[in-house]
Amino acid sequence: MQLENYGNFPQTIPLVIEDEIFLYPFMITPLFLENKENIEAVENAIEFNRLVMIAVSKSGKEGSRDKDSFYDVGVVGNVMRKITLPDGKVKVLFQGVSKAKIIDFVPSSNIFATVDILAEETKNDIELKSLINILIDNIKKLSRLNNKFPADLIKAIEENDMPSRVADLVSSVLKIKKDEAYKIFSNTNLEQRVIGIIEIVKNEIESYKIQKEITQKVNSKIEKSHKDYFLKEQIKAIQKELGADNQKEEEIKLFKKRLKAKKCFMGQEAYKETKRQVEKLSRMNPDSPDASLLQTYVEMVLDIPFGEFANVKFSVSSVEKQLNKDHYSLEKAKERIAEYFAVKQLLEQRNIEDLKSKGTVLCFVGPPGVGKTSLANSIAKALARPLVRVALGGMEDVNELRGHRRTYVGAMPGRLIKGLIDAKKMNPVIVLDEIDKLGSNHRGDPSAVMLEILDPEQNHEFRDLYLNFPVDLSQVIFVSTANDIRKIPAPLKDRMEFIELNSYTPNEKYHIAKDYLIPQELEKHGLKKDEVSISKATIELIISKYTREAGVRNLRRVFSKLFRKVVKKILENETITKVTIGIKDLKEYLDNPIFEIEPADKIDVVGVSNGLAWTAVGGDILKIEAIKLKGKGDLKVTGNLGDVMKESSTISYSVVKYLIDNKILKIDEKDIPKTFKEKDEKELVDCSEIYKRYDIHLHIPEGATPKDGPSAGITMALALASVLSNRKIKSDIAMTGELTLSGKVLPIGGLKEKLIAAYKAKIKKVLIPKKNYERDLEEIPQEVKNSLEIKFVEKIEDVLKEALI
Numbered sequence: 001m002q003l004e005n006y007g008n009f010p011q012t013i014p015l016v017i018e019d020e021i022f023l024y025p026f027m028i029t030p031l032f033l034e035n036k037e038n039i040e041a042v043e044n045a046i047e048f049n050r051l052v053m054i055a056v057s058k059s060g061k062e063g064s065r066d067k068d069s070f071y072d073v074g075v076v077g078n079v080m081r082k083i084t085l086p087d088g089k090v091k092v093l094f095q096g097v098s099k100a101k102i103i104d105f106v107p108s109s110n111i112f113a114t115v116d117i118l119a120e121e122t123k124n125d126i127e128l129k130s131l132i133n134i135l136i137d138n139i140k141k142l143s144r145l146n147n148k149f150p151a152d153l154i155k156a157i158e159e160n161d162m163p164s165r166v167a168d169l170v171s172s173v174l175k176i177k178k179d180e181a182y183k184i185f186s187n188t189n190l191e192q193r194v195i196g197i198i199e200i201v202k203n204e205i206e207s208y209k210i211q212k213e214i215t216q217k218v219n220s221k222i223e224k225s226h227k228d229y230f231l232k233e234q235i236k237a238i239q240k241e242l243g244a245d246n247q248k249e250e251e252i253k254l255f256k257k258r259l260k261a262k263k264c265f266m267g268q269e270a271y272k273e274t275k276r277q278v279e280k281l282s283r284m285n286p287d288s289p290d291a292s293l294l295q296t297y298v299e300m301v302l303d304i305p306f307g308e309f310a311n312v313k314f315s316v317s318s319v320e321k322q323l324n325k326d327h328y329s330l331e332k333a334k335e336r337i338a339e340y341f342a343v344k345q346l347l348e349q350r351n352i353e354d355l356k357s358k359g360t361v362l363c364f365v366g367p368p369g370v371g372k373t374s375l376a377n378s379i380a381k382a383l384a385r386p387l388v389r390v391a392l393g394g395m396e397d398v399n400e401l402r403g404h405r406r407t408y409v410g411a412m413p414g415r416l417i418k419g420l421i422d423a424k425k426m427n428p429v430i431v432l433d434e435i436d437k438l439g440s441n442h443r444g445d446p447s448a449v450m451l452e453i454l455d456p457e458q459n460h461e462f463r464d465l466y467l468n469f470p471v472d473l474s475q476v477i478f479v480s481t482a483n484d485i486r487k488i489p490a491p492l493k494d495r496m497e498f499i500e501l502n503s504y505t506p507n508e509k510y511h512i513a514k515d516y517l518i519p520q521e522l523e524k525h526g527l528k529k530d531e532v533s534i535s536k537a538t539i540e541l542i543i544s545k546y547t548r549e550a551g552v553r554n555l556r557r558v559f560s561k562l563f564r565k566v567v568k569k570i571l572e573n574e575t576i577t578k579v580t581i582g583i584k585d586l587k588e589y590l591d592n593p594i595f596e597i598e599p600a601d602k603i604d605v606v607g608v609s610n611g612l613a614w615t616a617v618g619g620d621i622l623k624i625e626a627i628k629l630k631g632k633g634d635l636k637v638t639g640n641l642g643d644v645m646k647e648s649s650t651i652s653y654s655v656v657k658y659l660i661d662n663k664i665l666k667i668d669e670k671d672i673p674k675t676f677k678e679k680d681e682k683e684l685v686d687c688s689e690i691y692k693r694y695d696i697h698l699h700i701p702e703g704a705t706p707k708d709g710p711s712a713g714i715t716m717a718l719a720l721a722s723v724l725s726n727r728k729i730k731s732d733i734a735m736t737g738e739l740t741l742s743g744k745v746l747p748i749g750g751l752k753e754k755l756i757a758a759y760k761a762k763i764k765k766v767l768i769p770k771k772n773y774e775r776d777l778e779e780i781p782q783e784v785k786n787s788l789e790i791k792f793v794e795k796i797e798d799v800l801k802e803a804l805i
């Protein structure tokens with residue numbers, strides 16, 4: 001279609017104002033017209049076979065035909081077809097012919113405008129060509145990002161050698177906003193127009209790239225959240241299938257129910273804290289690790305037996321009965337325990353509530369195996385309360401008692417709270433075993449924690465760190481045990497009442513074995529009384545040669561070992577109805593004997609004296625050895641001695657020197673080493689030269705065992721006196737006593753243990769301080785007193801007189 005066929009320009013032609021599409025020359029475009037003027041203009045063009053000018057309305061001014069409501073540059077073309085649609089609208093097919101500009105608009109007619117063709121100019125063909133190439137490149141790039149430019153379209157663009165057509169075509173595909181499209185289209189400089197289009201294509205490429213990136217990110221996020229969502233849904237479905245979902249709800253319900261039941265017994269703070277934690281738990285995902293920790297906490301708290309009490313009545317008679325039933329002898333201890341519960345019973349009968357739970361804590365002190373724990377057992381049995389044993393010996397951290405805070409990995413309540421849970425009662429008997437082993441090497445302050453537990457002023461509000469609320473321990477009966485009273489911290493000692501238990505004599509052991517250990521062990525092994533017979537002599541031999549202990553723990557083990565073998569024998573041979581165990585059989589049953597305290601040396605020697613020692617595991621014989629070596633009066637002391645014992649050796653040495661100087665201890669002149677000159681001239685030398693010309697070495701075996709205390713004073717002095725005077729010491733004599741610098745003998749502790757040790761070592765005579773002789777002999781078992789000659793000594797001279805030959 002030729003433009004010339006339509007006459008010269010400028011000319012006045014019908015004007016259509018298009019609201020939607022920005023038209024370009026050579027485009028064949030369907031247009032939908034509903035505006036009366038537009039329809040009239042089209043009809044006029046068809047009727048008179050004229051061209052029509054299509055101008056585009058400015059943004060926001062659609063529907064108006066005012067002069068400045070549309071762009072003045074548009075397209076002239078012809079109407080190829082016109083169809084009137086059923087709704088009154090008119091559809092026309094328009095073919096653009098040329099770019100044109102409205103020179104004049106005729107508002108009176110309203111459908112006509114005077115229009116001129118707008119020619120485009122090119123300044124530089126080569127530049128234009130390059131710009132077209134750049135444009136095509138960018139279009140190709142864009143086509144990789146979206147599908148606006150299909151391959152055949154790109155091909156058509158490439159093959160078109162009219163730059164203005166390429167520009168029109170590309171612009172029409174890009175769907176540029178009207179005002180921008182107008183700006184580019186109305187430019188008559190073709191290079192500038194192509195540059196404008198390139199910019200738009202590039203912007204579009206950038207924005208697509210960004211869009212793509214964002215889409216990818218969003219997609220991956222959406223994918224992840226979708227994945228999570230689906231997984232969670234699946235878990236839920238599985239849990240539902242397994243009933244776990246309900247299970248959690250059920251559990252929380254149960255916790256709340258149990259908590260409600262305990263509310264009035266557990267105290268407000270405890271109730272509030274637990275309630276808070278149950279609520280927190282109900283909001284948690286049951287699979288999270290925190291939830292399982294919290295669940296353990298809630299379960300622990302609800303397991304504490306708040307409000308549950310075993311028999312609350314105290315009955316002295318039943319305590320006494322049980323103690324007597326379970327223990328041989330131990331009269332003093334039994335009496336003291338009975339008194340303790342008598343007070344409690346009276347306070348209860350007279351309803352003096354607040355004193356009932358107060359008072360001191362019983363502490364059984366003595367060597368291992370003498371019945372400390374077993375007395376506590378009997379107390380619990382008699383009071384019909386559960387017994388909880390808390391071993392303090394192996395404890396490394398005091399927080400094992402008080403619990404670890406919940407922030408601590410693997411936190412748990414302390415042993416006391418666990419004890420209550422195990423006992424299922426709030427008033428058990430708790431035995432704090434080996435309270436003396438709670439030393440300062442523990443982490444934390446053990447005595448402060450123990451005070452919190454034992455002090456009635458504090459223990460009704462004992463705060464376990466794990467629970468984080470106070471628990472009332474005031475109804476608990478605490479009993480403690482210790483081997484060595486000296487190792488218990490002073491503030492704790494103040495709260496305790498000590499009941500001393502001593503080593504058993506062989507005779508006591510025999511009775512315990514016969515009346516308690518053997519019947520109990522027979523029962524444990526399923527044996528009847530008449531199936532085993534052990535003679536008295538056999539039991540005594542077992543005591544003296546197969547056990548080496550202050551108590552009877554190993555003795556019990558020996559019987560258990562014997563009876564295991566008896567059981568085996570009976571099972572192996574059904575004809576056996578009774579097994580007799582005699583002295584001869586012991587070797588077969590028990591291997592070689594272990595000697596208890598070794599009997600003292602039978603030979604009297606110079607410089608070896610027998611001391612008596614008290615240790616946490618019972619009494620012992622302490623041999624003290626002294627030798628003299630040529631020297632110049634030094635004293636060397638070995639044997640792992642503590643400071644007090646070292647001082648005591650110095651005192652002993654000074655006392656002995658004093659005795660020599662004052663001729664109380666006679667020195668034979670022959671024993672003093674002399675110089676050749678003194679020998680030749682037969683010079684007399686002073687007796688003091690004996691200690692000036694010799695060095696003395698004092699040793700107390702066994703070197704690996706630490707020893708301390710002043711009670712070996714007289715024994716060391718005796719050894720020193722013996723070695724310096726060269727007089728022998730009687731081997732069957734032993735002694736104990738502190739020595740003062742003026743030679744007086746002061747009293748000592750642990751006499752009973754020491755005398756029992758002397759008795760076991762077959763010592764004949766024992767020298768003890770006068771004060772002990774007058775005060776403590778009553779407590780010494782008769783069999784010991786019968787077999788030992790016990791003599792008191794007041795001063796060192798008495799010792800020398802008795803012991804030196």
Ligand SMILES: Nc1ncnc2c1ncn2[C@@H]1O[C@H](COP(=O)(O)OP(=O)(O)OP(=O)(O)O)[C@@H](O)[C@H]1O
Nearest residue numbers: 326327328368369370371372373374512516552553
């Ligand atoms: N007087 C006694 N009568 C009967 N049995 C006794 C007597 N003394 C101790 N026993 C028994 O000896 C065994 C050891 O006693 P127990 O465990 O009470 O010793 P312990 O003094 O607590 O020792 P440790 O200090 O090592 O804890 C127990 O089986 C106990 O029954």
